[in-house]
Amino acid sequence: LLSRSIANWLLRRRQLSPFGACVNRRGGASAALLTDESAPERHSLDRHVGLLYRPEEADWQAVTRHFCRPELVRLFDTLGQRALMVRRPALEIGERLAGHAGDGRPCLRFVLYGRRGSGKSLQMGHVAAACRRRGWLLVTVHNAHLWMRHSRELHESAHRPGMFDTAGYGCIWLRHFYAMNQEILPGLRVTKELSWNAKESTPAGSSWKEVIDYALARPRYSCAAVQFLIDEIKLGSVPMPTLVCFEVANCLWWHRSGIKNDAIRRTPLQGEEPPWRADITAKQLTLLDAFKQLLDSDWNNGAAVMSVSPQGALFDRLREWMPRKLLGDEGFAYLDPFVPVYVEPYGPAEMSNMLNWYTESGWLTSEAAATDAGRAELAFLSDGNAGELLRIAGEW
């Protein structure tokens, strides 16, 4: 790397003395600014923006780690410490939610948008962790766009004719849901009888735990169980407020998917290329349709935070990141009105603090990275993008 070798050369030229004495080093790195306030709900806009905090172990295990990309989790494991940045979008959403809870207004919807790698998921994680500490019920979906990539145990739904169940994903999500809300769930009861088939049903007044256990023992009914629980939430049978987090929400309105309908195997038109099987989109998948109902505003005592991202998009819209483009006409009409929240690139102070932390924690090992010139170059190359900085810092 030309620029890097030049930086190294300049540095060496300043530092090295052939006779052993080391000239004092002038570097741009200083101590990272951390705040002692580890409770995300107590972070405030006027005091904590741009500072790093160490998430508490319980929060991290229950909530926050699900919102991090695997590279970041691996990095934290490698360094043996965790630090996340307090940023404006999460605090703004948190302020609105604090005032919103418990008054019978309809579901408040936020759409996080920004360039790929700007930190939308982590902002959502910050909001979710704060809400968990306030005792909210969390309904989080992290990789629905992958559910549409590969099908796992696809079969026709008994409860909703013409649609398809993905039993494997239903089970995985129920387990995830149970683990995330372990303290709350034992106290929740279903308000009406749930009939699974002609013979079996769960009576009204059973706990949610029983419903989940039943579905985990009978995966065929996992998607139906998800639908029942979501109906319960929408009916208002949950005493506490509910927070819905849905990552890559635009996948609900994709026109194409990786799951093919083997049942519908059209005879090819003249000269048409294979494959001749129809795509199964989110509209035909019971699991995704259930969560889509939760993103509507026809229920009370809750909020939904979504992100839109080009991640995993098929063929087009890879470079788009504005919600209007990503959601399309249909999705935009469905979600309107919502509060758009822009997750912007790092500003100079945030970038500097992040570089300080990377240096301090030993992730930036190159000597050049500690100099002003090296830091300017890192800021330029990553363009203020958190994900890109994480990737590039691994090479420096």
Add this chain to the structure above:
Amino acid sequence: MLLGAAGCCTRGCQSAVRQFRSSAASAAVASPRKAQQQQKPPTSPAPQQQQQSEDPKAASLRAVKVTSAIRAYLKSAENYDKFIRMERENFELGKRFLASILGVSVADLTQENIEKAIQYLFPSALQCDYTGRPNHSMFYMKQPNFYQLLSDIAWKVEQLKRKEDEHLRAGRLVPARTNLDLSNSHWLDKQQIEKRLLETVSDAQYSQAIAALEFLVAMPLSAEESEFIMQYRNVIVGTATELPLPELQFDEATQRPYSEAYGQRKWATASCRLYSGGIGRFTVNGESILEAFPLLADREALASPLVVTGMLGKVDIDATVTVSSPEQPEGRLRVRTRVDDVAYMASQAGALRLAIARAIACHLPTKQLRDRLRMSGLLTPDMRLPERFYYGQDGPRAKVMEQHWQKTVVRMLGPNVRQQICNRLSQGDSAQRLFIFGCIVLILTASTQPQMMLHQDRISSFSSSPASLVNSLAVAEQLASNGLFYDASGGLICFHCSVRLQSGSSDPLQQHLHQRPRCYLQKLLRLAAGSDDKILLADVAADHDRFDRALRRLHADLKSSTSVQFAQTFGLSPELLQFAATRHFMRNGGSMPNRAGDLIELAHECSDQVHPSLLQVQIVHILAERSPNEAVGVAAFFN
């Protein structure tokens, strides 16, 4: 000392003569003589020693009681005498040898002449003074010249410090910019340093020396030692003339100075407007740099002019980049879907890099910085263009390999038929093309005599035929190309349909048609030969559609068949399985083997029946290549 030197002279003369005098005759004469001379000394000492031991004086001394000290003295004296005698002899020999080299008689050779000759032959080898001490103070170190260099640098550093102190003591400031400007030169590399010092140096020592030199350069007043320092640097001679750099302009509205410049590389052109006194804002076509250049290497290219001049984060840049590809044929620009974002990006980054370097040059305060920009090559446009596209090739330098089915046809039917089929494929319509591909797959998989499938095998089968049938290799070649081979029981047999041709026919192809009109091999051969038989053309028209549907279905089934995947777990190669499945498909009117067990059985059956070299034929390739337009889609689907 002189004697020793003369001894050296004898040994070194031979090469010296060859090198300097280039007299082949004298060298040829010198070498045998020298060999004789060198053999002489070992023989001479022995009799002399004997003579000495019989000396009466020594005999009388032996009678006296001698102490060990005296004995040692005598022995050393004896050795010394011996040594001197040998040296003297060598000197005389060397003198004679030198005389013959110089072309004078021994008597005329004076001591003065000898000294001159030695000085001429060994200009630097005698590193000692007349007392025997080495001239070089570091003579006894392993690498005297290297350590001398380090010592010199240290000495010069001390001198510069002293001079700096003098300035300070006199109350003067050390003049600014008195350290050396090295922007137009770089350090000698390791080989050059070694050549200069006449010693090998290790990597660590090399970097030690360079670090020391850099320390010297970084000192104030180092310009005074420029002569010494520049001995260890290569000066870059700039060949480029001074470019007309853009003028600095002022924005009327904001009163900010800016410059505009353009750049190009390959088919990309870029223009940029660069404001000084900025905060590092950078937009490309209105997008942020990360969106415009998602690859890190491209962004590093853009950063390089800013890094070299130290202006990173201090200027604002608005840039426009476009790619045009004039007169590019349609096949040139591939349809890309997922990777469209990074196509043609490097050339755009290169164009923009040049534009930025040109734009920033007029903002730089010193010529030194501008020189650094120029020396690093950032102001040099790259005028090369991509090579043109050639039809029928993947890229300008990427030759398309021979199509897979073509190799198959050569092996099955010989090169002549292959040429005919190629012509037919390029001239004929799509129905004919499909028919040809279908026939090849059918013949390849469903022939009744697969052991005779290869052209070469059929030719060799004629070696046992009677001369009345085949009288020359050309005839054998002709018959083999028609798919016929000679059976031991007599008669010609078609390897595809096993028909035995009746003897006595003048035209085997016609005879084949007469006896077995539905054989697809002869249909293929006749079509390839350009036959305009109406019945044949009607067959093609009727069959191409069937082949089309069959091949499409074969595709889909091979792709989706779980039995093929399952059978692979039994260690059977996918090629063999595809072959077996296709064979079954073609023989049984378009049905796939449903169970993996059937398929495995078929594959085992194939593996000893089918010629092993043909097993490598991937049916898939032939299927995919049946028409150029469909090939891409089919192959993509198959992968």
